[in-house]
Amino acid sequence: MRPAPGLAGKEGPMRSHADTGRRSDCLRPTDPELLSDPLAFFHEDHLREREICAMLERIATADVPRSFEVTHVLGFLRDELPLHLEDEEQDLFPLLRRRCEPPDEIGKAIDRLVGDHRRSDAQTPPVEAALARLERGGDGLSPDERERVVAYVGHTRNHLIFENAIILPFARLRLTDSDLHTLSLRMRQRRGLGRPTETTHAG
Ligand SMILES: [Fe+2]
Ligand SMILES: [Fe+2]
Structure with a gap:
């Protein structure tokens, strides 16, 4: 696969909301207001996931994990x-499959990422169960659980790097304004949010 021409590694429009102070500290769910710019929302969600990985790593290595971090990650x-x-x-990957050109080889990249998601489906419940036990006041993580959490963090970080390097740059390059509008509406619907209030201009 070739990198998205001229865009791989750049933050592009994502930088704008950081500059304007809209970017969060990643210590709370991504601000739904960002859904008006769905690729910015994805970017922010990935920053948040990176912060969650840092918390998980601290939980895995601490003798006594901080309870607020355990609850937060759960x-x-x-x-x-x-x-x-x-x-x-359901939305971003299908749009990319439709819009990318054959030399982009986006299909292979997406197949790999969907494979990662299935692995995450299998690996998340045991991590959740271990954290839930901690939250209920259980003893620290067993060596086996620590290993599981560290492996989970490693896979998640690799996944994030790949999505930030390949998926988001191609999305910025290939998706049309209409695609982005559809993406925004679908992501809002998924969260039980209606259409954003349209501003009407007289004259
Ligand atoms: Fe992602
Ligand atoms: Fe993903």
């Missing part, structure tokens, strides 16, 4: 991650 795994995976698999 909330992410239960409530936010499933939405993110659906955003990608």
Whole structure:
């Protein structure tokens, strides 16, 4: 696969909301207001996932994990991650398959990422179960659980790097304004949000 021409590695329009102070500290769910710019929302969700990985790593290595981090990561795994995976698999990936050109070889990249998602489907529940036990006041993680969490973090980080390097640059390059509008509406619907209020201009 070739990199997205002239875009791989750049932050492009994603930089704008960071500059304007709209970017969050990643310590809470991604701001739904960003759904008006769905690729910015994906970018932000990935930053958030990176922060969750850092928390998971601390939980895996601490003698006594911080309870607020355990609860926070559990909330992410239960409530936010499933939405993110659906955003990608049901909307972003199909749009990219439709819009990318054969030399982009996007199909191979997406097949790999969907494979990662299936692995995540299998690996997330045991991580969740271990964290839930901690949350209920259980002893620290067993060596086996620590290993599982560290492996989970490693896979997730690789996945994020690949999506940020390949998927988002191609999305910025290939998706049309109409695609982005559809993507925004679908992601809003998935979260039970209506259409954004349209501003009407007189005259
Ligand atoms: Fe992602
Ligand atoms: Fe993904």
